[in-house]
Amino acid sequence: MNTVLISGAGIAGPALAYWLRHHGLTPTVVERAPAPRPGGQAVDLRGTARDVARRMGVLDQVRAAHTGARGMAFVNAAGKRTSTMASDTLGDSGGAVAELEILREDLVRILHEATTTGVEYVFGDGITSLTQTGSGVEVTFERGAPRTFDLVVGADGLHSKVRSLAFGPESRFARDLGAYIAIFGTGRREDLGGWQLMHTVPGRTAGLYPTPDGGAKGMFVFASPPVEHDRRDTAWQRELVATAFADGGWEVPRLLDDLRTAPDFYFDRLRQIRMDAWSDGRIALLGDAAFCASPMAGNGTSMALVGAYVLAGELATAPDHVTAYRRYEEVMRAYVTKCQDFALSGARGLLPRSRGFIRMRDIALRVVPHLPGGARMFGDLQKLANMVSLKDYRSPSLTSS
Numbered sequence: 158m159n160t161v162l163i164s165g166a167g168i169a170g171p172a173l174a175y176w177l178r179h180h181g182l183t184p185t186v187v188e189r190a191p192a193p194r195p196g197g198q199a200v201d202l203r204g205t206a207r208d209v210a211r212r213m214g215v216l217d218q219v220r221a222a223h224t225g226a227r228g229m230a231f232v233n234a235a236g237k238r239t240s241t242m243a244s245d246t247l248g249d250s251g252g253a254v255a256e257l258e259i260l261r262e263d264l265v266r267i268l269h270e271a272t273t274t275g276v277e278y279v280f281g282d283g284i285t286s287l288t289q290t291g292s293g294v295e296v297t298f299e300r301g302a303p304r305t306f307d308l309v310v311g312a313d314g315l316h317s318k319v320r321s322l323a324f325g326p327e328s329r330f331a332r333d334l335g336a337y338i339a340i341f342g343t344g345r346r347e348d349l350g351g352w353q354l355m356h357t358v359p360g361r362t363a364g365l366y367p368t369p370d371g372g373a374k375g376m377f378v379f380a381s382p383p384v385e386h387d388r389r390d391t392a393w394q395r396e397l398v399a400t401a402f403a404d405g406g407w408e409v410p411r412l413l414d415d416l417r418t419a420p421d422f423y424f425d426r427l428r429q430i431r432m433d434a435w436s437d438g439r440i441a442l443l444g445d446a447a448f449c450a451s452p453m454a455g456n457g458t459s460m461a462l463v464g465a466y467v468l469a470g471e472l473a474t475a476p477d478h479v480t481a482y483r484r485y486e487e488v489m490r491a492y493v494t495k496c497q498d499f500a501l502s503g504a505r506g507l508l509p510r511s512r513g514f515i516r517m518r519d520i521a522l523r524v525v526p527h528l529p530g531g532a533r534m535f536g537d538l539q540k541l542a543n544m545v546s547l548k549d550y551r552s553p554s555l556t557s558s
Contacts, residue, residue: 160182160307161177161307161309161310161472162187162304163310165186165317166188170188171272172462173469175465177473180473186277186278188280188282197340197423198260198340198376200264201258204543205546205547207257208547212547213271215268222263224259226254228243229254230353231518234407235407240519240520241352261458287309289440294308308478309323309440312461315425315446320442331430332428333426334427335380335382336379337424337425338378338423341422342419343375343412345415347372353365357509363376375419395424399417429449429497429501430445435448436482441468443464447464448464450496451501451503456542463492468485471550492541506518
């Protein structure tokens with residue numbers, strides 16, 4: 158067992174490729190986009206994930222690309238702060254915004270640069286079929302010639318093609334969170350003082366957070382039943398967001414102006430992916446494809462980095478892929494479940510049902526972190542971020558299946 162095809166060149170895929178190469182296996186990464194994808198939200202590296210980044214030798218680069226965020230502040234329609242939570246209030250991994258935050262596109266770039274040697278990247282192509290045999294997986298592609306690999310790993314996100322081909326349609330595994338999210342660059346300088354600003358009204362949140370270049374990203378989250386549409390129709394998506402926030406106060410009007418023209422516009426339904434098993438034969442899933450939690454406080458980036466380290470290590474040290482996949486799940490399952498449960502509480506905080514809930518949330522943020530045991534009242538994210546203890550995988554690479 159030596160050749161591994163990884164679908165997806167986001168965060169989980171290149172991280173897995175790095176560790177597979179480190180252990181002497183041969184990874185190939187296929188990505189439908191023509192290059193590493195730009196855009197996306199700010200992401201946090203928490204707890205054990207930082208140790209993974211350190212072992213990869215990229216932690217200093219990650220720190221250098223820090224967004225500069227110091228924490229999160231909720232503001233009213235007039236822009237007055239009603240509550241704040243600094244990034245170190247509940248430990249360096251315990252705040253609503255972690256002490257180490259980076260734009261997703263910057264982390265993707267860093268991971269890609271760390272894997273340009275010894276990893277085959279195939280951009281502008283995608284998988285169309287997977288056929289498992291006794292000795293491998295036969296793969297066909299949209300553009301390239303068919304190839305056979307010992308193993309295939311889907312690290313291709315919430316709408317994973319590998320998952321749909323090997324496990325079934327997304328609807329079998331998706332848990333709908335009742336809302337949409339949009340993220341986009343504002344295209345202007347912002348004096349946020351390092352704070353992520355959030356303005357909430359019942360069922361909606363508008364936000365601004367700093368970027369390393371002195372600009373900012375805008376964000377809209379809003380409760381809505383699912384609306385059928387073409388996922389490629391960004392004009393329709395922008396209009397849906399604009400309609401949802403048409404009467405918004407604070408900075409919403411000018412953010413809607415930015416949203417209409419932003420080239421890095423991102424839009425999706427908030428969902429979790431919950432599966433009883435992350436592997437089937439020679440095919441496995443990693444990151445959002447296996448256990449998407451939510452873009453909001455779901456630890457998705459941390460789970461992807463830790464999962465990549467564990468999966469590669471188990472593949473390199475277990476006697477066969479079946480054992481490796483089983484051990485991977487045993488190490489990650491409790492951590493993933495708790496992260497997903499935590500994300501549900503985060504979603505409720507950004508989609509309050511009433512003004513009374515908003516007032517209680519602000520009071521809690523002002524008082525609870527300073528009480529004994531306050532971290533536990535917020536789910537003890539610091540403890541959660543360090544649930545997984547990394548093993549040192551030092552055994553020789555597998556040479557047979």
